[in-house]
Amino acid sequence: MTDFLHRRRAPAGYALAAVLLFALAPLLLSDFRLGQFARYLCIAIVAVGIALAWGRGGMLVLGQGLFFGVGGYAMAMHMKLADAGPGGLPDFMLLYGTADALPWWWEPFRSPAVALAAVLLLPMGLAAVIGWFVFRRRVRGAYFAILSQALAAAFAILLIGQQATTGGSNGLTDFQGFFGYSLLDPVNRRTVYFVIAATLLALMLLTRQIFHSRYGELLVAVRDAEERVRFLGYDPALVKLAAYVASAGMAGVAGALFVPAVGIISPALIGIVPSIQFVIGAAIGGRASVVGVVLGAIAVAWAQTVLSEEFPSAWTYFQGGLFVVVIAFLPGGIASLWQLATRRRARTEAVTAA
Amino acid sequence: MTTAPLNDLEISGLRVTFDGFTAVDGVSLRVGPGDLRFLIGPNGAGKTTLVDAVTGLAPATGSVRFGPEELLGRPVHRIARLGIGRTFQTATVFEQLTVLQNLDIAAGAGRGPHTLLRRRRGIPDEVARALDAVGLTAVRDRPAGTLAHGQKQWLEIGMLLVQDVQLMLLDEPVAGMSHEEREHTGQLLRRIGRDRTIVVIEHDMDFMRTFATSVTVLHAGRVLSEGTVAEVRADPRVQEVYLGETAAPAGAEVEA
């Protein structure tokens, strides 16, 4: 009975979300607000990956900024080169006047195909290497969280240090076009929003499918009793690795879409603080629920925009406090309230039926 | 059922040391196919540690062969894939998952990505057979965490069945079970033991007497005695070790 309801409710929910994203939001929001909303949706894409790795897989991925940044910089480098035209140098390199030739590792990003592939494959490849060493050595729990965080911080510091070739702490900004379309044209910016919304919906559906697959069940088993799974003939390191790599891919895509939507990628957007904020949204919404993390991520990002404009210093404390309260008293996040309610209803139904 | 040849478990000179303390001290033993071997001995004798060594959990020296394969030095999941399965002294199942999901995961170590990434449709045959064999068909959709203690033990045995293990190592499978449940479990082991090798660690002497085909007594990390139930019970060294213990074979002899 509940199974049947579930099967009907999910498609209805996703249809509603599609109407909200594709019809209502563009209709109701100004171009400026829609741009902000696009930014929240990018953060929500990261959160979907967090639901998979942390919610289902138990890996507290506190450093998703690393993968978000790699995807973002890959896209930004391509856009810079496309703006500069064939053979040209990105404007900031001319400005600083330190580089007279394009660094060799920039060159491949001239090709749109290479850049698009890099957006997905670089973060996933990086995660595969990190995960291989970390999960084989059975690093987990808080150690894993701290390690992820340190890697995100290290990447941000590396970027700041390489001012001449990465733009340093200014990051990469002032983009003119996105695959041949001018970003100054509001119609094209709207299209970017639609691409982001479609990507989010597609990744939500994909992740939902993973949750309900046999792999999803196996991932829960690994999360709850990693050692036990070994005795069934599985290598838990590989099971975790797959979820970690997938979550890194999602963060990379989110970073890449963030660049045309917001117009900048910089170390401050990918270091420790943003990495923690990705997780906070997911935790508040409900880490193990796809819809939960998305709503949580959007709500927290929105609240940050609104509240930090009004009370810039209080926001950080408020956000930290909320995070602690949720983790301590509602580990399943807001989504668990919903589940609690439906379970109670199911129980009452069962009682009345009996 | 596989047609793989039935293998012997052959342990020789097995030694496990924890920081200078030797928990298993040069154990050698052979268990043949179709045998329902009971491994008994007082608390701390090294029974669980022996099973840990065979399944790759505790680092050990010596040799453990199952058929042609040397097990020592292999990681846990590779040993499991050779058809060797175990249960734990405290039942460990995936509490948040249903009975069916637990069994389906146990059946799936050989699955490729294609199968893994899709939903389970229906109940795989081997899972249905295991549910039936361990009598959990009626509760298959309940979360494993809500099962009674005995049912969890049966679920673990069911997981070994779907894994299709050739060697089963059961650590106190009837501890905490009622008399009927024990009887039930014993019959089950007898049935599934026909084409497998089963080693049961047990403290319950009644249970051992009824179902064991052979017995190995471990004491202070060594094999103290080995043989049929009658032979072991007649061994004066065994009586000495068990003297004064409530579940002693010597005491049980009086009532028999």
Ligand SMILES: Nc1ncnc2c1ncn2[C@@H]1O[C@H](COP(=O)(O)OP(=O)(O)OP(=O)(O)O)[C@@H](O)[C@H]1O
């Ligand atoms: N990981 C470990 N580190 C140190 N000592 C250990 C460890 N595991 C077991 N031991 C010791 O090894 C000895 C054998 O333990 P083991 O658990 O194998 O006994 P057992 O025969 O299974 O006993 P029981 O009937 O109580 O389950 C005990 O003295 C125990 O304290």
Ligand SMILES: [Mg+2]
């Ligand atoms: Mg023991």
